[in-house]
Amino acid sequence: MATEGGGKEMNEIKTQFTTREGLYKLLPHSEYSRPNRVPFNSQGSNPVRVSFVNLNDQSGNGDRLCFNVGRELYFYIYKGVRKAADLSKPIDKRIYKGTQPTCHDFNHLTATAESVSLLVGFSAGQVQLIDPIKKETSKLFNEENSCQHLWKVDWNEERENEGSKTSEEALVTVQRLIDKSRVTCVKWVPGSESLFLVAHSSGAMYLYNVEHTCGTAAPHYQLLKQGDSFAVHTCKSKSTRNPLLKWTVGEGALNEFAFSPDGKFLACVSQDGFLRVFGFDSVELHGSMKSYFGGLLCVCWSPDGKYLVTGGEDDLVTVWSFVDCRVIARGHGHKSWVSVVAFDPYTTSVEESDPMEFSGSDEDFQDLLHFGRDRANSTQSRLSKRNSTESRPVSVTYRFGSVGQDTQLCLWDLTEDILFPHQPLSRARTHTNVMNATSPPSGSTGNSVTTPGNSAPPPLPRSNSLPHSTVSSAGSKSNVADGAIASGVSKFATLSLHDRKDRHHEKDHKRNHSMGHISSKSSDKLNLVTKTKTDPAKTLGTPLCPRMEDVPLLEPLICKKIAHERLTVLIFLEDCIVTACQEGFICTWGRPGKVVSFNP
Amino acid sequence: MMNCFQGTNASALEKDIGPEQFPINEHYFGLVNFGNTCYCNSVLQALYFCRPFRENVLAYKAQQKKKENLLTCLADLFHSIATQKKKVGVIPPKKFISRLRKENDLFDNYMQQDAHEFLNYLLNTIADILQEEKKQEKQNGKLKNGNMNEPAENNKPELTWVHEIFQGTLTNETRCLNCETVSSKDEDFLDLSVDVEQNTSITHCLRMQFELRTNEGIAFSSIFQHCMEIIHEKFLLIRVEWSFSSSGPNRGHYITIVKSHGFWLLFDDDIVEKIDAQAIEEFYGLTSDISKNSESGYILFYQSRE
Numbered sequence: 090m091a092t093e094g095g096g097k098e099m100n101e102i103k104t105q106f107t108t109r110e111g112l113y114k115l116l117p118h119s120e121y122s123r124p125n126r127v128p129f130n131s132q133g134s135n136p137v138r139v140s141f142v143n144l145n146d147q148s149g150n151g152d153r154l155c156f157n158v159g160r161e162l163y164f165y166i167y168k169g170v171r172k173a174a175d176l177s178k179p180i181d182k183r184i185y186k187g188t189q190p191t192c193h194d195f196n197h198l199t200a201t202a203e204s205v206s207l208l209v210g211f212s213a214g215q216v217q218l219i220d221p222i223k224k225e226t227s228k229l230f231n232e233e234n235s236c237q238h239l240w241k242v243d244w245n246e247e248r249e250n251e252g253s254k255t256s257e258e259a260l261v262t263v264q265r266l267i268d269k270s271r272v273t274c275v276k277w278v279p280g281s282e283s284l285f286l287v288a289h290s291s292g293a294m295y296l297y298n299v300e301h302t303c304g305t306a307a308p309h310y311q312l313l314k315q316g317d318s319f320a321v322h323t324c325k326s327k328s329t330r331n332p333l334l335k336w337t338v339g340e341g342a343l344n345e346f347a348f349s350p351d352g353k354f355l356a357c358v359s360q361d362g363f364l365r366v367f368g369f370d371s372v373e374l375h376g377s378m379k380s381y382f383g384g385l386l387c388v389c390w391s392p393d394g395k396y397l398v399t400g401g402e403d404d405l406v407t408v409w410s411f412v413d414c415r416v417i418a419r420g421h422g423h424k425s426w427v428s429v430v431a432f433d434p435y436t437t438s439v440e441e442s443d444p445m446e447f448s449g450s451d452e453d454f455q456d457l458l459h460f461g462r463d464r465a466n467s468t469q470s471r472l473s474k475r476n477s478t479e480s481r482p483v484s485v486t487y488r489f490g491s492v493g494q495d496t497q498l499c500l501w502d503l504t505e506d507i508l509f510p511h512q513p514l515s516r517a518r519t520h521t522n523v524m525n526a527t528s529p530p531s532g533s534t535g536n537s538v539t540t541p542g543n544s545a546p547p548p549l550p551r552s553n554s555l556p557h558s559t560v561s562s563a564g565s566k567s568n569v570a571d572g573a574i575a576s577g578v579s580k581f582a583t584l585s586l587h588d589r590k591d592r593h594h595e596k597d598h599k600r601n602h603s604m605g606h607i608s609s610k611s612s613d614k615l616n617l618v619t620k621t622k623t624d625p626a627k628t629l630g631t632p633l634c635p636r637m638e639d640v641p642l643l644e645p646l647i648c649k650k651i652a653h654e655r656l657t658v659l660i661f662l663e664d665c666i667v668t669a670c671q672e673g674f675i676c677t678w679g680r681p682g683k684v685v686s687f688n689p
Numbered sequence: 690m691m692n693c694f695q696g697t698n699a700s701a702l703e704k705d706i707g708p709e710q711f712p713i714n715e716h717y718f719g720l721v722n723f724g725n726t727c728y729c730n731s732v733l734q735a736l737y738f739c740r741p742f743r744e745n746v747l748a749y750k751a752q753q754k755k756k757e758n759l760l761t762c763l764a765d766l767f768h769s770i771a772t773q774k775k776k777v778g779v780i781p782p783k784k785f786i787s788r789l790r791k792e793n794d795l796f797d798n799y800m801q802q803d804a805h806e807f808l809n810y811l812l813n814t815i816a817d818i819l820q821e822e823k824k825q826e827k828q829n830g831k832l833k834n835g836n837m838n839e840p841a842e843n844n845k846p847e848l849t850w851v852h853e854i855f856q857g858t859l860t861n862e863t864r865c866l867n868c869e870t871v872s873s874k875d876e877d878f879l880d881l882s883v884d885v886e887q888n889t890s891i892t893h894c895l896r897m898q899f900e901l902r903t904n905e906g907i908a909f910s911s912i913f914q915h916c917m918e919i920i921h922e923k924f925l926l927i928r929v930e931w932s933f934s935s936s937g938p939n940r941g942h943y944i945t946i947v948k949s950h951g952f953w954l955l956f957d958d959d960i961v962e963k964i965d966a967q968a969i970e971e972f973y974g975l976t977s978d979i980s981k982n983s984e985s986g987y988i989l990f991y992q993s994r995e
Contacts, residue, residue, distance in 0.1 A: 271967070290967070382892075404892055404893055424886075424890065424893040426890055494890070495889055495893075655888065
């Protein structure tokens, strides 16, 4: 019974959650979607993405939002927490044939009440510059006949959707001269009205200028700079043409890039698992980091540019210090790939001087009843957090969030004890982790890649390693290193541990235990298992990809299932959080105290 | 049996990959379906593109002629693929199928079988054949040398390359709460059966299944304790091949998706296609309430990063 109840509870979709700053609440009237509000069958479609722009007018109603669902692109007035969404009148709606919009970005500098510049990237590699207010398609890039209006534009004005204007466009699949692969990320260069950067799943990235044409012949590239796993080429031609630059970064798809807040640096995350940070103008590699495993899918800079957070196919969020060029923490809370990470610039440096009362919303109360241990545990950690602040105030310095394919939203705090681990420790949880971090890391000397300036870490002191003695004493098949050789031959069999599954719900609260702690005890055995072999491609145990027990492991502040389908959007706005799922529902979560009850 | 023919689809594949990009010494051949033999074809393709397995099978073929068994038939089939003049095409695995039907009643019919069961059967049979041969060799050697005083430790059957490629070890550790004594027990396995929950990654499901578990005292069974790290170190993280089933056994169809030289290829009996890495997402499985013809991963092969 407990299992069933637990399972049900897990599948329940949350509509509110509480953090130390208060209650966040889903605003059902502020939900944006396709006008018919029908869940979109998302199988095989590109991720739903959302872009915001403020029209810089004096009205105070200048927020606009754009999102793509399947082959459709919508442009609406965004009323945020103040007023209910009016889905019947999209300002602009476009349906594409033969290609799907994958990503988009507004130019915030040029936006006015009369005109906005929206870049849209497509699954077949094209990039379009459109103005959803003027309803113009001004330019098409990476399409050889871009200036000859080869695409068909049908204006079905005032015909359907109660007066909304619909355009259907077929981006004719002609030879794309620059890159035929899917556009993964498109962004205006910070501070520029004309330059933009486009990343593709080919692993290449191109710098364009809206003023220039793409030329009628394939570009000829000339090497500008080459470095470890990246190269930058300029486009060789008599007259200036697009693309201005071609970046080739890593192996496999370039999944996302992000400019630093000052616009000087560019962070790229790729399918090869690497985060690479470049000086954008200097075209120099500043530093890099590797995922625990699998590709990295998303990246975000802290508002002050000091830290980066990535998320990826290892189900983890990873915090990387820009200054020190090292991994400072990992966060484990997602049950599947992390699709978006974002810093919350409005919830940073929260001083925990006044103890917050446990705000018992109905939902929280129910949680407490149903969830029993799990919930109690998190409450406890909250309490202990508060207790610790009584003796020495801890200021929470950074807040960030993440959403993933597990349909969960996680919020994380990057606290001083993680950022500056040498300080006296205030909490038991981090204590374990940071202890591990400060004690000599347990990399086996044999397999670590010799990185300049990073000598191989010494092995973990024996006294610290419980299983070591037992491995040898338990002994019969101690020689795990030789794997199969040592153990006896048995018939191959499938090992299934279904019967042990019934303990799931109990295990849930175990999650709060530090995994790093556990593995640190076993690290000696791990080293036994690890074959000593030098391979340049092997990064685990090096500063590029430290072992699990060598960096602090963060727990999410909150971890809530908030959708039926995988989540693809997380944006922190001043008075709300915006999330979206693959079904095409864009949700607004009112921040504590910002929720207005409006009368429709 | 060597009558091979080139389908129109096959030449399209060659074009799709491009003459310059086509890997040297690689052959992408479809396998003819002899009536519900897609379970067999998909497993054979997956094993063919498991490089160490293929190399060992081809090396076996290079050895002196032996009496026909399932392994010699497999070796002949792999050899005929590997030595084709053309780079793409279709081959009928006739000899292998008839040998299989002769050897095991279970497969001696035109019914759809469970691909996983067949994979188990095939690998165990190959391992048995190899062990038997090693034993024979040893006995022959003993007779020649007249040395009957060899240590008795050889009673244990020897490990074969099949074990070296596919066998893993699961360590169960039990820690006593009072005295902190740890006892550990190893179990060998060929594959792991993982319960995959909706909206979760395979890694997560593995972790959930092999993480800490409380029992009298603290007992934990883990694939070497911290599963993620392990999957990483000892096991298999890079997705190499992928077999898929739609619906269950006896119904539906098996195909194989293989990563070869950086390309993803889809083998559907006699059809071979190059696919986009992104297209694999379609096989991650659908949420239950969408009644669309569901194709989801069934057997996943991972390769150690070392």
